[in-house]
Amino acid sequence: MRVEYINPFVESAFNVLKEVLQGDVKRGELYLKSTSIPVMGVAAIVGLAGDVEGRVLFDMDKPTALKVASVMNGEELKVMDELVKATITELANMITAQAVTKLHELGFKFDLTPPAIFTGENMEVSDQDVEALIVPMETAQGKLEINVAIRERG
Amino acid sequence: MTSQANPLDAAILERPEEGRKEKAEKVDFKMVTFSLGGKEYGIDIMNVKEIARAGRFTYVPNVAPFVRGVYNLRGDIISVIDLRVMFHLPVEKREEDALESLLILRVEDHVFGVIVDSIDKVVGISRSSIQPPHPIFGDINVKYIRGIVENAGKLYIILDIAKIFSPKAEREEHPAHYEAPAAATPPARTGAPGPAAARSGTERSQTVEAEMTSGFVKEGLYSFRHFAVTAVNEAWFRTRFSEWERLRKGTDLQLHEEADADAFLDGFSSPYTGTLWGADYLDAVTSCLPETDGRSLNVWNPGCGKGFETWSLACALRRKYPQARVKIWANDSDLLAISMAPNMVFDVDEVPEPYREFLVKGRNGWTFDPAIRDSIFFEFHDVLNSNPLPPVDLILCRDMLSFLAPEEQGRVLNDFHEKLKGAGLLILGTNETAATDAWKPLSSGAVSAFAKA
Structure with a gap:
């Protein structure tokens, strides 16, 4: 993945999480992965198009998703209902949108697809021929992984 | 089945009789039997x-x-494969255009022919009578044997055809091809006396x-700096090792810490590592x-590190091919270096003269002009993952292979071979060589360049 793309994603994830969760956010070590990657339980996905093709996946386990949604809504949410899903989807949208804005300022033109959310057990994601950049984020609510796979349009 | 009368048809007609002789046992597995180097073999009829x-098979070069x-x-x-050669069994001499016995096999969607000594018949057996392979059948690697069965005294x-010919097995075979030269010299981790055993006395x-x-x-280099001594850098290692012996004058030659490994590797790096080329x-x-009049030039620069060599190369290419549209994919798995x-x-003032014409003054200082900047994609990428690149004209990979594990080196070299166009050029580190039949060296001296053989 092009080096120029990395920072906007890392920065916007950090900023948005810090803002919406009102707490400390720690960034883990970035790494690359090319095999199929297990998904922790709740995954929001935003597609990218334009100069590039790819997707950004926000991955967390269910308790984390519930806690994050609770903080964002200012009320205690205990079950994985529509509200929780909508909240996580919105979080994914916010982070990606901010990253894309930053990229736009650098001269890269990306478009977003509407986000979608997946929940379930034992899921994995694999991308043919693209390696994914994993950005782990530690928050007070639990661990989130931002998984970015982008390639230049051939 | 073919319309030609062939021994298989005959064999099928024969079979019921044989089934009666064998009686009792339930026949749920049929195999075509044939001989290879004097032994009897079977393949699942399916x-x-x-x-x-x-x-008179049409010869294909380079396979x-x-x-x-x-x-x-x-x-x-x-395609036609000679099983006897594949399994290193003796091949009987035949006349030039004699006909060979050919089994046409199908594995998944692939159809291909295998040559055997002679095809015998179809034998029906019971699956339960197949016994697991025994190591004494040593001619053929045990993992290719599905089992042994006794039938009518034989x-x-x-x-296991699927294991021998599945596309996956083919892929796995390739690295072995590259390991061979490395294995000819003592591999990094063993240090076994091997060839010395035949010599005598004190010399031994x-x-x-x-x-x-x-x-x-070698072991120290690998564990401290992940530097693997293989065919890629064996020549340098030997020279350096005798130098090392002289330097340390018979004292402790071994590497005890990272600093020792660094001292040993001093001098390995290619010229102008971490700076613009002089x-x-x-x-x-x-x-x-x-010399090429090509309009577009694709270049791959894995292991570009901090990117100095990529910028240098971009300038070299622009000077050599001012008209061409150059695209360089530069990648490194060290995020800090490449970022x-x-x-x-x-x-x-510190930039060597040849580069100055390509510099422009920006807000923060001097940078390369947009045409050069736009020709390079710097990517955070691990070359061991799949490399989605179009065919390239040039690969520049200095001092990266040596720092991969031996089997990874073979894999990456294979990938280079695959991605490089026919007339393409591979440039390795000064002290590295591609060192196999697949590559031929182009020059000696500071630049270690290779073309596809």
């Missing part, structure tokens, strides 16, 4: 499309020795000791570049 006698060529099977071109070895014990020490040094090296690389590469700012 994998056998047909059998034929054929010869593995066990591939005899291709054959036109009623309009379908299939022992048949049942081959000295040689053994020297080999042990060099084995330990005019001499720039000219040396430029002189290796082929500064795209936005490199230079102090104009």
